[in-house]
Amino acid sequence: MTQPQSVCILGSTGSIGVNTLDVIARHTDRYSVYALTANKNVALMLAQCVQFHPSKVVMQDEQAAEQLRVQLNVKGLNIDVEQGASALAELAASEPVNIVVAAIVGAAGLLSTLAAAEAGKRILLANKEALVMSGQLLMQRAAKYGATIMPVDSEHNAIFQSLPATNSGVSFAGVENIVLTGSGGPLRKCSVEELSVVTPQQALKHPNWSMGRKISIDSATLMNKGLELIEACTLFDLPLEKVEVLIHPESVIHSMVRYSDGSVIAQLGQPDMRTPIAHALAWPERISSGVEPLDFKQLNGLHFEEPDTQRFPCLRLATEAQAVGGTAPTVLNAANEMAVDAFLNGFVSFLQLAQTVEYALTEAKISPASDLTTIIEADTIARQLAQNKIDTFRNKLS
Ligand code: NAD
Ligand code: MG
DSSP states (O other), rough: OOOOEEEETTTTSSHHHHHHHHHHOOOTTTEEEEEEEESSHHHHHHHHHHHOHHHHHHHSHHHHHHHHHHHHHTTTOEEEEESSHHHHHHHHHTTTTEEEEEOOOSGGGHHHHHHHHHHHOOOEEEHHHHHHOOOOOOHHHHHHHTTTEEEEEEHHHHHHHHSSSSSSBBBOOEEEEEEEEEOOTTTTTOOOOTTOOOOOOHOOOOOOOOOHHHHHHHHHTTTTHHHHHHHHHHHHOGGGGEEEEEEOOOOOEEEEHHHHHHEEEEEOSSSOOHHHHHHHHHTSOOOOOSOOOOOGOOOOOOOOOOOOOOTHHHHHHHHHHHHHHTTTHHHHHHHHHHHHHHHTTSSSSSHHHHHHHHHHHHHOOOOOOOOOHHHHHHHHHHHHHHHHHHHHHHHHOO
16 A cells, blocks of 8 residues: 655644645545644644644744643643744655645745645645746746646636646647636625625625625635636646636536637536645545535536626736736735735725735836846835825825
């Protein structure tokens, strides 16, 4: 029997992390959990340690790391707990790891994902922000050091599945373009007046998917589709005009590929992330994921519409940022992370989210995203610009 593959999950306490562990628990003969990491959710990390017995854990937060050490001791579990961003990157690159699941939310996942790429790991990429903010850097490092990037984001995973397979990945032979589908989020039918008074609770209520808070807000503003548009261009090395965005409220078709002969190949399934996670883990093989089969007789039709970039300008902003290139997507992503946080904290309104991002994109100096220092600098400046805009919105509120 072959050895199980050793897995490191960056962000194991999040929605993707928990779903990944659910799939792994079904296949302990194939996968062993070598390392888990999180920001500060000690209770869930402790429960995961009890169930999966990882050799190593990293908590981003120092106090959380200390609390976890104490609690593991009480349970008699001998697990090495470290703390901080450099420990995270070292772990992702460490020798025993075969598979790195990049499931941290936001720019906080960039350095550990880059470290995994430079160590030539198989990377299951959920952390789209790391890819969006880094231009071609992550893909270039992966190619240079022989890392494999498997898309976990359901749309990109669907596209991967709908392309002809080659020995090393997929080919674009005969492809006309790709169609990224999106549900349109919980506010799809709201007027601008209604959008102006949307609360975080309303925006967090996604109709089809259960996800972390940041991506849920991004889904409501359609920034998620914008980030995914950039993600698709970067992952598959496609120009903007080869990627079409289509609203499909039922979230049954997860994306499609159009071919030159008029064929369209789509991937369908339940809106459950365990399917793309299981696919990315096992590819080119298939494993069970625990997801219910799709019952076509229960579907009440499949619907499609154009995205409305008037009411949801974030999708337009993302498209423009990708067209500009360089550090424009870095700025878009950083300002958006700040705006989402401010919205969740009640400091800006729903419509002011896009205004914050637009302000940062207009004010920031855009340079070629040629190296990590330039990218991190662009990210930092965009956060400052976004904060200035957020402060003006807050001052008007008080
Ligand atoms: P989440 O908020 O549920 O979980 C985030 C994880 O990252 C947690 O384990 C958290 O502890 C960790 N984390 C947060 N900040 C950190 C920091 N500063 N340093 C280290 N660790 C940190 O998020 P999620 O919904 O699981 O999403 C994770 C990523 O996957 C995002 O990039 C998201 O866009 C992408 N994604 C998610 C889904 C989904 O269904 N949830 C689908 C597609 C893509
Ligand atoms: Mg997605």
